[in-house]
Amino acid sequence: xxxxxxxxSHPHRLVQQPLTELTEKLRAGSRKxxxxxxAILDVLRRHAHPLTNREIHAALGKxxxxxxxxxxxxxxxxxxxxxxxxxxxxxxxxxxLITDGSDHHHHHLICRSCSTVIEVEECFTRELEGIxxxxxxxxxxxxxxxxxxxxxxxxxxxxxxxxxxxPAAHPAATD
Amino acid sequence: xxxxxxxxSHPHRLVQQPLTELTEKLRAGSRKxxxxxxAILDVLRRHAHPLTNREIHAALGKxxxxxxxxxxxxxxxxxxxxxxxxxxxxxxxxxxLITDGSDHHHHHLICRSCSTVIEVEECFTRELEGIxxxxxxxxxxxxxxxxxxxxxxxxxxxxxxxxxxxPAAHPAATD
DNA sequence: AGTCCGTTTGCAAAGCGCTTGCACCTGACT
DNA sequence: AGTCAGGTGCAAGCGCTTTGCAAACGGACT
Numbered sequence: 330x331x332x333x334x335x336x337x338s339h340p341h342r343l344v345q346q347p348l349t350e351l352t353e354k355l356r357a358g359s360r361k362x363x364x365x366x367x368a369i370l371d372v373l374r375r376h377a378h379p380l381t382n383r384e385i386h387a388a389l390g391k392x393x394x395x396x397x398x399x400x401x402x403x404x405x406x407x408x409x410x411x412x413x414x415x416x417x418x419x420x421x422x423x424x425x426l427i428t429d430g431s432d433h434h435h436h437h438l439i440c441r442s443c444s445t446v447i448e449v450e451e452c453f454t455r456e457l458e459g460i461x462x463x464x465x466x467x468x469x470x471x472x473x474x475x476x477x478x479x480x481x482x483x484x485x486x487x488x489x490x491x492x493x494x495x496p497a498a499h500p501a502a503t504d
Numbered sequence: 505x506x507x508x509x510x511x512x513s514h515p516h517r518l519v520q521q522p523l524t525e526l527t528e529k530l531r532a533g534s535r536k537x538x539x540x541x542x543a544i545l546d547v548l549r550r551h552a553h554p555l556t557n558r559e560i561h562a563a564l565g566k567x568x569x570x571x572x573x574x575x576x577x578x579x580x581x582x583x584x585x586x587x588x589x590x591x592x593x594x595x596x597x598x599x600x601l602i603t604d605g606s607d608h609h610h611h612h613l614i615c616r617s618c619s620t621v622i623e624v625e626e627c628f629t630r631e632l633e634g635i636x637x638x639x640x641x642x643x644x645x646x647x648x649x650x651x652x653x654x655x656x657x658x659x660x661x662x663x664x665x666x667x668x669x670x671p672a673a674h675p676a677a678t679d
Numbered sequence: 680a681g682t683c684c685g686t687t688t689g690c691a692a693a694g695c696g697c698t699t700g701c702a703c704c705t706g707a708c709t
Numbered sequence: 710a711g712t713c714a715g716g717t718g719c720a721a722g723c724g725c726t727t728t729g730c731a732a733a734c735g736g737a738c739t
Contacts, residue, residue, distance in 0.1 A: 361686060361735050382725080395689050400726060402687090416593050418648060420696085421725065438636055438645070447640055453628035458651065461613050465622055467653035470613070473593060474649045476633065478642035536706050536715060557696080570718050575697060577716090595725085596696065 351411075358409055368392030369402055370411070370426065378446040379415045379423030379437070417444075417475060438476040442483035449476060526586075533584055543567030544577055545586070545601065553621040554590045554598030554612070592619075592650060613651040617658035624651060 351370065355362050372388040373380065380388070382399045403424055406412045415423045417439055434455075438447040458470040526545065527537050535541075547563040548555065555563070557574045578599055581587045590598045592614055609630075613622040633645040 356736095359686085363687065363735070365688075396725095397690080397727080398688055401728095416591070418591050420595075438640060438642060440642070441644075447642075449632075449636065451632055451635070453632060454649065457624075457626055457628060460626070461624065461651060462653070465613060466656035466659075467613060467615070467622075467651075468659050469616075470651055470653035472649060472651045474629065474647060476636060476642075476645055476647045478637070478645035481641035484641075484643050531707095534715080538706070538716060540717075571696095572698080572719080573717055 354409060354411060360405065360409070364392055365389075365394040365398050366402055366406075368394070369399060369406070373412065373424065373426040378448075379417075379425040381421040381423050383421070385424070415475070416473060418477075436474045436476065438478065440480035440483055441477050442479055445480045445482075529584060529586060535580065535584070539567055540564075540569040540573050541577055541581075543569065544574060544581070548587065548599065548601040553623075554592075554600040556596040556598050558596070560599070590650070591648060611649045611651065613653065615655035615658055616652050617654055620655045620657075 351367070352362050355366070360366075368389050369385055371392075372385050376388070382396065382403060385403075386393075386396050386399050403412065403414075403422070407414055407424070411427060412424045413427055415425060415437065417423060417437070434452060436449040436452060438449050439445070452474070454472055454474060458472065461467060462470050526542070530537050530541070543564050544560055546567075547560050551563070557571065557578060560578075561568075561571050561574050578587065578589075578597070582589055582599070586602060587599045588602050590600060590612065592598060592612070609627060611624040611627060613624050614620070627649070629647050629649060633647065636642060637645050
């Protein structure tokens with residue numbers, strides 16, 4: 330928090346629809362609409378694929394804030410149903426904005442080499458959840474499913490098409 | 505390594521079939537059949553469900569060895585195809601012995617409360633891999649899939665049927 | 680505009696899983 | 710028995726994440 334961050338005075342791109350819907354959701358949980366909070370959601374809004382806390386931190390411009398604040402906020406936002414957590418198995422949690430109210434279920438196909446991310450709509454797994462619930466008596470069953478492979482570019486070039494781990498890779502790869 | 509760990513002198517339960525097949529596999533990679541190595545595999549052999557490095561370490565009896573040694577060995581054993589790595593999303597890798605040569609593909613259903621683990625044989629996801637390979641040009645596609653829910657016991661009792669994180673839970677729960 | 684209170688933030692320290700450098704030890708082969 | 714690549718213990722360190730605490734802030738009320 331270093332900047333007043335035009336918010337009530339100048340109706341910027343930063344604020345707009347957010348302040349409408351967002352404010353309500355935040356207020357509902359007696360949460361405050363803070364500058365870091367808005368900035369984080371704004372970063373997420375500008376990225377199609379899940380970002381790590383560190384990536385979010387790097388993407389914050391003037392509205393820079395402490396990493397710990399981002400970690401805390403991601404928990405809060407996740408609990409409030411504003412973001413969804415993903416785990417690509419590399420030890421860093423990733424978050425995606427839940428666009429509309431309807432949390433549209435999807436998975437990811439991730440390049441093992443350059444970390445390009447492609448969204449996967451299909452999910453044959455839902456039905457299996459029902460079977461498992463019946464067979465084992467489990468309730469509230471959910472699942473985590475991610476695919477890994479080598480993207481077209483990385484198959485050709487021996488070296489990764491782009492440095493791994495940073496999944497902003499090949500801008501217009503396949504999706 | 506604090507004990508001679510009866511190994512060649514007394515044909516214990518600790519050694520037997522292992523020394524047959526195991527030795528071969530290890531030798532094939534110019535690897536040595538060491539005491540910690542055997543002890544780790546023995547622990548894995550006695551547990552049906554994936555164990556974390558820490559759990560393996562705790563389960564080693566007299567053949568206690570350094571945690572770092574376990575971490576190193578799990579990498580080695582994984583690369584050699586003797587164990588399979590699983591990720592339950594709690595930040596700790598888990599390992600399961602690959603019983604016979606044929607790595608039988610399966611997933612897990614994990615209780616969010618007490619961490620009971622149930623093996624899931626079905627997998628509707630393989631076919632999806634083919635679709636994704638075609639559509640996006642990815643190669644060598646694999647997937648990670650785990651299910652989460654509340655087991656029957658934890659649904660009844662408010663409190664977890666057993667302390668979480670330690671997946672040795674409900675010995676004869678449902679599987 | 681001023682005040683108040685619970686929430687949020689920054690900073691720094693620490694927790695945890697995991698890795699690594701290095702000197703010493705050991706299994707396996709001659 | 711001798712040799713040496715491979716393995717191990719110990720301790721330090723790395724990256725992600727959490728937490729304690731005092732100061733700052735947001736929102737509501739006057």
